[in-house]
Amino acid sequence: MELYELTVHELHEKLVSGETTAREVLDAYYRRIEAVEDRVHAYISLMKETAYAQAEEADRSIREGRIGPLTGVPIALKDICCTRGFPTTCASRILENFRPPYDATVVARLRAAGAVFTGKTNMDEFAMGSSTETSYFGVTRNPWDLERIPGGSSGGSAAAVAADECAAAIGSDTGGSIRQPAALCGVVGMKPTYGRVSRFGLVAFASSLDQIGPFTKDVRDCAILMNVIAGHDPRESTSVPVEIPDYRAFLDRSVEGWKIGIPREYFMEGIDPEVRAAVEGAARALEGSGAKLIEVSLPHTKYCVAVYYIIAPAEASSNLARYDGVRYGFRAEDPRDLLEMYKKTRSAGFGAEVKRRIIIGTYVLSSGYYEAYYKKASQVRALIREDFDRVFALCDVILTPTTPTAAFRLGEKLDDPIQMYLSDIFTISANLAGIPGISVPCGFTGEGLPVGVQFLAPHFEEGRLIQIGSALSTLMPREVRRPRL
Amino acid sequence: MEYEPVIGLEVHAQLLTSSKIFCACSTAFGAPPNTNTCPVCLGMPGVLPVLNRKVVEFAVKMALATNCRINTYNRFARKNYFYPDLPKGYQISQYALPLAEDGHLIVETAAGKKRIGITRIHMEEDAGKLIHDEHNPYSYVDLNRTGVPLIEIVSEPDIHSAEEAAAYLRALHEILVYLGICDGNMEEGSFRCDANVSLRPKGQEAFGTRTELKNMNSFRNVQRALEYEIKRQEYILEGGGEIVQETRLWDDSQGVTNPMRGKEEAHDYRYFPDPDLVTVHIDETWIEEIRKTLPELPMARRERLQKEYGLPAYDAGVLTSSRALADYYEEAARLCGAPKIAANWVMGDLLKLLNEEGKTFDACPVGAASLARMIRLIEDGTISGKIAKELLQEMYAAGKEPEEIIAERGLVQITDEGALKAVIEEILAANPAQVAQYRAGKEKVFGFFVGQAMKATGGKANPRLLNDLLKRMLAP
Numbered sequence: 001m002e003l004y005e006l007t008v009h010e011l012h013e014k015l016v017s018g019e020t021t022a023r024e025v026l027d028a029y030y031r032r033i034e035a036v037e038d039r040v041h042a043y044i045s046l047m048k049e050t051a052y053a054q055a056e057e058a059d060r061s062i063r064e065g066r067i068g069p070l071t072g073v074p075i076a077l078k079d080i081c082c083t084r085g086f087p088t089t090c091a092s093r094i095l096e097n098f099r100p101p102y103d104a105t106v107v108a109r110l111r112a113a114g115a116v117f118t119g120k121t122n123m124d125e126f127a128m129g130s131s132t133e134t135s136y137f138g139v140t141r142n143p144w145d146l147e148r149i150p151g152g153s154s155g156g157s158a159a160a161v162a163a164d165e166c167a168a169a170i171g172s173d174t175g176g177s178i179r180q181p182a183a184l185c186g187v188v189g190m191k192p193t194y195g196r197v198s199r200f201g202l203v204a205f206a207s208s209l210d211q212i213g214p215f216t217k218d219v220r221d222c223a224i225l226m227n228v229i230a231g232h233d234p235r236e237s238t239s240v241p242v243e244i245p246d247y248r249a250f251l252d253r254s255v256e257g258w259k260i261g262i263p264r265e266y267f268m269e270g271i272d273p274e275v276r277a278a279v280e281g282a283a284r285a286l287e288g289s290g291a292k293l294i295e296v297s298l299p300h301t302k303y304c305v306a307v308y309y310i311i312a313p314a315e316a317s318s319n320l321a322r323y324d325g326v327r328y329g330f331r332a333e334d335p336r337d338l339l340e341m342y343k344k345t346r347s348a349g350f351g352a353e354v355k356r357r358i359i360i361g362t363y364v365l366s367s368g369y370y371e372a373y374y375k376k377a378s379q380v381r382a383l384i385r386e387d388f389d390r391v392f393a394l395c396d397v398i399l400t401p402t403t404p405t406a407a408f409r410l411g412e413k414l415d416d417p418i419q420m421y422l423s424d425i426f427t428i429s430a431n432l433a434g435i436p437g438i439s440v441p442c443g444f445t446g447e448g449l450p451v452g453v454q455f456l457a458p459h460f461e462e463g464r465l466i467q468i469g470s471a472l473s474t475l476m477p478r479e480v481r482r483p484r485l
Numbered sequence: 486m487e488y489e490p491v492i493g494l495e496v497h498a499q500l501l502t503s504s505k506i507f508c509a510c511s512t513a514f515g516a517p518p519n520t521n522t523c524p525v526c527l528g529m530p531g532v533l534p535v536l537n538r539k540v541v542e543f544a545v546k547m548a549l550a551t552n553c554r555i556n557t558y559n560r561f562a563r564k565n566y567f568y569p570d571l572p573k574g575y576q577i578s579q580y581a582l583p584l585a586e587d588g589h590l591i592v593e594t595a596a597g598k599k600r601i602g603i604t605r606i607h608m609e610e611d612a613g614k615l616i617h618d619e620h621n622p623y624s625y626v627d628l629n630r631t632g633v634p635l636i637e638i639v640s641e642p643d644i645h646s647a648e649e650a651a652a653y654l655r656a657l658h659e660i661l662v663y664l665g666i667c668d669g670n671m672e673e674g675s676f677r678c679d680a681n682v683s684l685r686p687k688g689q690e691a692f693g694t695r696t697e698l699k700n701m702n703s704f705r706n707v708q709r710a711l712e713y714e715i716k717r718q719e720y721i722l723e724g725g726g727e728i729v730q731e732t733r734l735w736d737d738s739q740g741v742t743n744p745m746r747g748k749e750e751a752h753d754y755r756y757f758p759d760p761d762l763v764t765v766h767i768d769e770t771w772i773e774e775i776r777k778t779l780p781e782l783p784m785a786r787r788e789r790l791q792k793e794y795g796l797p798a799y800d801a802g803v804l805t806s807s808r809a810l811a812d813y814y815e816e817a818a819r820l821c822g823a824p825k826i827a828a829n830w831v832m833g834d835l836l837k838l839l840n841e842e843g844k845t846f847d848a849c850p851v852g853a854a855s856l857a858r859m860i861r862l863i864e865d866g867t868i869s870g871k872i873a874k875e876l877l878q879e880m881y882a883a884g885k886e887p888e889e890i891i892a893e894r895g896l897v898q899i900t901d902e903g904a905l906k907a908v909i910e911e912i913l914a915a916n917p918a919q920v921a922q923y924r925a926g927k928e929k930v931f932g933f934f935v936g937q938a939m940k941a942t943g944g945k946a947n948p949r950l951l952n953d954l955l956k957r958m959l960a961p
């Protein structure tokens with residue numbers, strides 16, 4: 001087995017035992033990246049220089065017995081996480097040359113844990129998209145089928161993990177941007193509770209929905225990464241000062257006696273039958289191990305996409321106002337006056353999907369429309385949250401498909417925003433309600449495309465997601481299938 | 486037709502916290518451009534605001550001082566618009582749920598006391614500054630001021646003359662400075678005022694079309710701008726014209742208001758709750774804690790000084806014009822036990838000395854206790870009032886205690902009857918003609934003897950004793 005095929009915990013073991021060195025591991029990854037990257041295009045930029053410095057430091061600290069939970073482990077960062085002194089583009093022309101003078105809190109925590117950063121991964125521009133096709137730096141391809149999208153917006157991070165171009169990756173999830181690509185690329189992806197992982201240094205898309213989370217090869221790695229990145233951050237007002245458990249404690253435990261809610265609204269028509277079969281297979285496997293499946297109802301589910309596509313663009317229209325060419329990033333040449341500088345800079349700096357959302361967001365906040373759109377959406381959002389409160393009184397976790405279909409073809413939905421938006425139909429509710437969710441691989445379609453099952457839990461109960469995800473992995477051992485690259 | 490002006494004022498006051506409202510940067514004025522900045526107040530990608538609790542505390546003080554109802558839960562909102570001095574493209578302000586509402590202020594006008602309603606007080610961040618250079622086709626941006634905390638105080642349209650407006654502003658200004666939450670410097674922009682003005686026929690309930698006045702950076706300018714604008718609107722209405730709803734800028738040098746050029750008006754700020762900041766919870770315990778730190782407010786203090794010390798309204802007004810002055814006065818009055826005399830010294834000689842150097846009572850070189858002792862020395866006859874005037878100057882200049890200077894310079898008043906008698910005898914002997922005149926009934930000559938005696942004693946003769954002795958010794 002190649003070094004780059006190992007999980008975080010396997011790699012870490014080999015590093016600590018001295019069986020390999022961080023430098024060797026990093027060499028293996030960069031060779032792998034060189035071999036597959038021209039086909040996958042998971043990265044926007046590689047951080048080779050600093051990565052080797054980090055690897056050297058990791059080897060020194062291992063020799064000296066100072067071992068962090070991720071010492072020497074190569075990790076990729078979605079290019080939405082600010083990295084001190086290193087370009088952070090958000091896959092947009094408008095930030096093409098932007099180097100933040102600060103690390104995102106998550107980046108700082110990973111650094112402190114000994115991680116080695118391989119590079120910054122591709123994404124939909126400003127995380128707006130479900131296919132990683134709106135990136136200014138070109139599309140990322142699904143390692144399982146290079147003619148298909150990897151999902152999005154964190155498609156680069158998902159593809160990098162699936163293609164063994166890193167041991168684990170960081171992504172962000174505003175409406176499913178971690179769970180959806182994780183499902184489509186056959187890896188584990190978790191969106192933690194809103195407020196659990198610091199948003200400081202995460203370039204904002206929709207501030208009330210954004211949350212950072214890990215992409216990993218298995219659930220154990222997810223627990224290890226969560227241990228590092230979760231926790232209160234005084235630099236974020238919406239960060240919640242709640243104790244963080246050791247997430248590894250939830251691994252390898254049975255879910256016997258658990259009640260698993262199956263929301264009928266998530267098993268409607270339009271789900272691909274193969275996806276449905278795989279997800280139902282996962283549910284039955286859990287039932288077979290002693291969990292109880294109960295049908296539940298989340299009646300406001302049908303409003304989730306509409307509510308999301310009002311609230312997220314509204315917040316985005318305001319969050320993206322700072323890209324005006326005045327202080328940093330791209331500025332159009334030779335404007336005649338201030339207004340022209342704004343217009344030219346923003347016209348040339350943003351792509352079509354970003355502009356679409358800025359326009360929608362500006363519209364729904366405008367006087368005369370605010371009440372009918374933004375305010376109404378906020379009220380419905382509260383009802384969606386109540387749906388979950390009610391259901392979680394009846395069950396421990398909720399089980400749904402992560403996506404209605406497996407990975408679709410490049411370009412298939414790019415010109416049809418509604419179809420594109422519907423690919424997040426099962427993941428959006430967790431962001432609106434602020435609850436945690438995880439996508440775990442649960443099989444393949446006949447064409448060999450991965451399928452993911454999503455589990456949702458009450459606020460701050462990520463532990464339950466790790467427990468059930470880990471249980472499922474033992475019940476449905478990960479197929480030894482790997483993408484053929 | 487007779488018109489009644491209707492005026493509402495919006496005041497922005499910079500709060501005197503040492504750091505900004507949402508980051509740890511300094512709020513100091515006058516630093517080199519863009520040095521009091523950090524990624525948060527520069528609006529860099531991914532950074533987040535964290536509320537400075539001191540700002541809430543200061544704002545609550547003002548809300549309490551103006552009798553507002555404080556909202557237990559209040560929220561920050563984003564006010565969206567593009568301008569280079571606004572790094573995020575939105576200003577964090579408050580909209581639907583402001584800090585406080587429904588307050589009022591009693592102000593003194595020529596026509597007596599008047600109650601002016603306060604609609605709301607909210608917290609917000611200041612914007613930066615643009616520096617224009619005529620010789621360049623571009624402008625410079627200084628973001629030092631970005632994120633400096635402000636409170637906006639919005640009055641009800643209860644004001645009906647320029648004079649009332651000025652009185653209201655002075656009262657607000659006085660309270661802000663008294664509370665120690667704003668330095669009140671209008672030139673540096675720590676205290677700014679915009680006005681909404683409209684006219685309506687006297688007796689009519691409905692408001693007329695209003696204009697908004699900006700760019701008035703002193704009390705006097707506010708009053709002048711309002712007077713001008715009222716006349717301008719009156720002239721238009723008298724002529725059968727219509728007022729255009731617009732923003733007008735006060736031109737100090739021409740003494741007129743002019744419409745602000747182009748664009749604006751169309752602004753739709755698209756307010757919505759700021760998702761980066763949580764609801765601010767201000768419970769009763771916190772409010773009570775803050776209430777305990779409130780000083781006595783100027784108007785209440787004025788009334789108390791009149792009652793407690795028997796001062797005339799004018800004196801009470803002068804003595805409470807700043808908190809430092811009032812504190813100084815009260816300490817001196819209490820220590821010397823002669824409040825009226827203390828008032829005279831503080832408002833007279835001492836204030837004059839300070840004014841000459843442009844100093845305030847915070848920096849008075851003569852401590853209140855020293856002044857009180859000086860007054861006691863006059864009261865017990867140790868020194869004369871005349872000597873005291875010189876003494877005070879020296880105390881001020883040298884920073885010495887009164888007793889010290891008196892001892893050094895032998896300024897103690899002559900109260901010894903024998904010694905004074907000897908001096909008088911000498912004077913009478915040397916001026917027989919004047920003695921004869923006085924005794925013949927020409928009482929004016931008395932002053933001459935007083936002057937001679939004072940001259941001979943270097944001004945140290947106790948005036949009362951001197952008078953008595955002279956009268957007795959001159960008696961035929």
Ligand SMILES: [Zn+2]
Nearest residue numbers: 508510523526
């Ligand atoms: Zn700052």
